[in-house]
Amino acid sequence: MLNTPATMLTEIELFSKAIRQQPKQKSTRRYHEFICENIVGVIENTFPLFSETQSADDLNQLANEFIYYHGATEPEFHQIATEFVQFSQKRAEITPPLLKLIEYEWVTFNVEIAMERMDKVHPSWEEIAVQPDVFTLSCNSVMQLIEVPFLVEEDTVNFLSKDEDFVVYGVYRTKENIVVSQKLRNIDVAIIQLISQTPKTTLAKAEQHIHTHLAGFDFMHWVHSFTQNQLITIQFLGDKHD
Structure with a gap:
């Protein structure tokens, strides 16, 4: 396998940093807005009860802060829900009851996507x-x-x-x-x-x-x-x- 050129790694790092910082440059800003919209979508779909407690502006602010501050441990897209829980646990502005609601919905989400299947044959x-x-x-x-x-x-x-x-x-x-x-x-x-x-x-x-x-x-x-x-x-x- 060929090693990624150092110049390319530097460019990717600079581009990622620019996206995190709500860029003013039009082309980069589009990427930021696209990612932010996807983060909001994940929050609304995975944490609907929590989302009901937040305004649209609040959710956008959360998504922007998540992008800017959170260094993902597993940055694959399907891990966003778990990463959002980890981000919320460190965010002082989220009250303990709301944090519990986020964790509850995360448990529900994990139960839904768990690979195990129930046995359909049971004794009478x-x-x-x-x-x-x-x-x-x-x-x-x-x-x-x-x-x-x-x-x-x-x-x-x-x-x-x-x-x-x-x-x-x-x-x-x-x-x-x-x-x-x-x-x-x-x-x-x-x-x-x-x-x-x-x-x-x-x-x-x-x-x-x-x-x-x-x-x-x-x-x-x-x-x-x-x-x-x-x-x-x-x-x-x-x-x-x-």
């Missing part, structure tokens, strides 16, 4: 209920938990009034490739974490463990509900886990 609940000792529990393979200071209802965000208030969402994708964001209770989070930490535990052993700590809790009903919404997966003991 009748089989599971009869032989809980031959089935294992695992979490949805792309599920992520995130703690946030707001409630998400359809396409709106309602920020909680107190700084110490927060809720936990389980964000995952179904076998129909639909991204779901489910608000979870403390007990839900505790059981999900238990399942994540012991992925090969059988349904019978998990039920016994839960009953030791919460005698009145209907664990089987919980499992039935969470397998129906596909946050939890049940597999035959001999099957391979992802």
Whole structure:
């Protein structure tokens, strides 16, 4: 492979620097505006809830600051969303609640594009209920938990009034490739974490463990509900886990 001439590298560096600095020269300014428009497009499409909190001028300013200040760690175009999160985490002007919203939407985006696919074959609940000792529990393979200071209802965000208030969402994708964001209770989070930490535990052993700590809790009903919404997966003991 031939080495890039030093003069060309210098020219590329100068051209890139000029684009970052909102150039006045017409030809260079066109490149800057094109890149800025693309950055705004990525923000609006990947972070729509956050974008709703910003004016068009605010988004343009964010894009310009991103281009000028952010030294990308992975400058490929498809990495812009991740790079924008990293940029936002260092920008003092973005408040903690808005930063959490950006991170929440980034989690949603990553769940959507994750390569893993859900198994479409599941045992019937009748089989599971009869032989809980031959089935294992695992979490949805792309599920992520995130703690946030707001409630998400359809396409709106309602920020909680107190700084110490927060809720936990389980964000995952179904076998129909639909991204779901489910608000979870403390007990839900505790059981999900238990399942994540012991992925090969059988349904019978998990039920016994839960009953030791919460005698009145209907664990089987919980499992039935969470397998129906596909946050939890049940597999035959001999099957391979992802």
